[in-house]
Amino acid sequence: MRKFVAFNLMVLALLSCVPITQANGDGFGDVVKLIEQFYHVKHQGIPLLARAGVKTATTVARISGGRRRQLAEAGSVRVAYFEDQDFSANGGYTGFKSSMNALLVGWTPLIQVASLKDGEQTYIYIRDAGAKFNVMVVTIDQRDAFVVQMNLSPQNLAKLMRDPDEMGQTITSEATDDDQ
Amino acid sequence: MKSLAKTPLKLAALIVFVVLGVNVTASAQNPRISTAQLDGLASKATETVDLNLDESMMQLAARAFSGEDPDEIKIKDLVNHLKGIYVKSFEFETAGQYSDSDLESVRSQLRNSAWKKIFSASSKKEGGVEVYLMQIGAEITGLALLASDPKEITVVNIVGPVDLQKLSELEGHFGVPILDIDLANPKRKNQDRQE
Numbered sequence: 001m002r003k004f005v006a007f008n009l010m011v012l013a014l015l016s017c018v019p020i021t022q023a024n025g026d027g028f029g030d031v032v033k034l035i036e037q038f039y040h041v042k043h044q045g046i047p048l049l050a051r052a053g054v055k056t057a058t059t060v061a062r063i064s065g066g067r068r069r070q071l072a073e074a075g076s077v078r079v080a081y082f083e084d085q086d087f088s089a090n091g092g093y094t095g096f097k098s099s100m101n102a103l104l105v106g107w108t109p110l111i112q113v114a115s116l117k118d119g120e121q122t123y124i125y126i127r128d129a130g131a132k133f134n135v136m137v138v139t140i141d142q143r144d145a146f147v148v149q150m151n152l153s154p155q156n157l158a159k160l161m162r163d164p165d166e167m168g169q170t171i172t173s174e175a176t177d178d179d180q
Numbered sequence: 181m182k183s184l185a186k187t188p189l190k191l192a193a194l195i196v197f198v199v200l201g202v203n204v205t206a207s208a209q210n211p212r213i214s215t216a217q218l219d220g221l222a223s224k225a226t227e228t229v230d231l232n233l234d235e236s237m238m239q240l241a242a243r244a245f246s247g248e249d250p251d252e253i254k255i256k257d258l259v260n261h262l263k264g265i266y267v268k269s270f271e272f273e274t275a276g277q278y279s280d281s282d283l284e285s286v287r288s289q290l291r292n293s294a295w296k297k298i299f300s301a302s303s304k305k306e307g308g309v310e311v312y313l314m315q316i317g318a319e320i321t322g323l324a325l326l327a328s329d330p331k332e333i334t335v336v337n338i339v340g341p342v343d344l345q346k347l348s349e350l351e352g353h354f355g356v357p358i359l360d361i362d363l364a365n366p367k368r369k370n371q372d373r374q375e
Contacts, residue, residue, distance in 0.1 A: 094222045110237065112230040114222065117273075128236065158244035164231060164354060 027125070027136055028149040030103050032080045035138075035145060038096055041085040043147075073132060076151035077175045087140050093121055100138070107136065111164045118142075122168040126157070133157050137171045148175040209294050211314045211322020211339045215268045217285040218333070221278055227271035233354055235263040238340075241354065254349045263340035265354050275330035283328060286335055290324055307332070313342070320344070327357070 032043050093114040100123060101109055107125040114121045119142035127134040135157065136149045148171055152160070160167045222228045233241065238259055245256035272278070290297070290312045302308035307329025314322035320343075325336040336356055338347075351358045 092223075093228065094219070097222070108234060108237065109230070109232055111232070112228075114228045115226065116228075117226045126237065133240075154240055154243060158240050158242075161233075161237070161241040162244045162353065164233075 027104055027107055027127070027134070028078050028080070028147060031100065031136065031138060031147050034096075034099055034103055035082065035140070035147065038099060039082075039085070039087050039145075041082050041087070041145075043080040043082050073151040073153065076149075078147075078149045079175050080147040082145040084143050085145075087142055087145060088119065092116070096121070096140075097123070104136075107134075110161075111167070113165075113168075124164070124168050124171075135171060137168045139168055139172055146172050146175075148172050150175060209314070209316065209321075211324075211337075212264065212266070213286065213289045213324055213335075213337050215266070215286060215335050215337070218268060218270070218282060218335070221270045221282060221333070224272060224277045225270040226273045227269075229267060229269045231265070231267040231354070233265045235340075238262045238264060251349070254346055255353065258343060258346045258349060259354075261341050261343075262338060264338070265350075265356065266337040266339070267334070267354075267356065269334040269357075270332065272331045277331075278328075278333055283326065283333070286324075286326055290326075295324070323347070 036042060093116065097112055097114075104125055107127045110124045110126050112121075112123050121138075121140040123136075123138040125136045125138075127136075129151065132151045132153055134149060135152050136147070138148075139146045150171065160170060242256050242259040245252040245259070247253060247256065270278070287310075289295075290310075294314050294316070295312045296315060297310060297312050299309065299311040307327065310326045312324045312326075313320050314324075319341055321339075321341065323336075323338040323342045325334070327334040327336075334357060338350075338356075350356045
């Protein structure tokens with residue numbers, strides 16, 4: 001019995017030195033689902049909006065590669081858009097930030113900015129994917145939200161990191177600019 | 181004499197003790213300070229910024245600076261050696277939204293012997309700035325800056341070998357605020373401030 005207790009104590013001691021790792025999920029889909037559940041909203045896929053001829057100031061025609069695309073790896077861009085819905089509910093920034101950080105295991109939260117005055121939130125997460133990086137940007141304002149995920153080369157990500165404040169805007173514009 | 185390590189129970193206890201002891205020593209000399217206890221202020225703040233650049237991100241960021249421009253060479257060299265930059269700031273609409281105990285939660289970590297306060301200035305109008313360095317031997321291994329005024333708190337934590345002569349080059353980059361302090365010679369440069 002003493003040996004058993006001793007063995008368990010040793011295992012416990014050794015385990016306390018080992019970092020716990022968890023499997024990565026599909027960050028993009030998880031975040032879209034979290035926004036839907038947290039704010040009780042529904043997302044639209046950009047292609048659907050484009051097919052339906054919906055056009056707003058920030059909406060988009062093409063998402064998967066185009067003439068003006070400068071940063072993202074071709075075909076890697078994923079966008080979900082939440083248009084004209086209420087993002088003021090449910091505790092706002094603090095609760096949402098904690099939920100998202102808990103959800104995105106394996107991603108590094110690079111920058112998280114919130115302006116309660118303007119009702120705006122921006123989150124940027126990065127995940128090392130070998131020769132490239134997965135970057136996810138979540139922007140939420142009072143009535144609209146975007147989730148953008150794309151693959152970036154280390155060089156392009158480095159360029160963006162010179163000014164992290166502008167990074168979210170640049171990536172979202174990159175993913176949603178009309179190529180016309 | 182009977183060896184302590186001869187019985188399995190005592191051996192296990194020894195391992196637990198050593199592991200816990202190593203962790204305590206390591207955390208006392210860890211230049212990464214925790215600011216999670218300030219997160220509750222976000223619900224009262226009008227603007228919140230939380231920037232985390234860990235070592236891998238720092239190495240990546242260093243690639244953004246050219247190896248030709250003299251100013252960029254300085255930043256690149258500085259960034260290349262750093263292990264992290266962490267910035268957390270809160271802005272409030274009105275004064276009185278945070279308390280001394282919020283600041284104390286950060287200061288208490290900087291009170292251990294590994295940290296040394298190198299600069300402190302305060303005024304009723306402009307608030308206060310405190311700068312701390314962690315030094316192991318001759319090498320600076322971390323910097324912590326705590327700036328507060330009645331409507332704002334900013335905590336900057338730089339982890340890694342910090343070159344104070346070059347540190348001002350980082351101001352305005354990677355979320356590091358413009359400090360207006362000559363950290364390499366703080367007393368002389370800031371003699372008009374209250375120490």
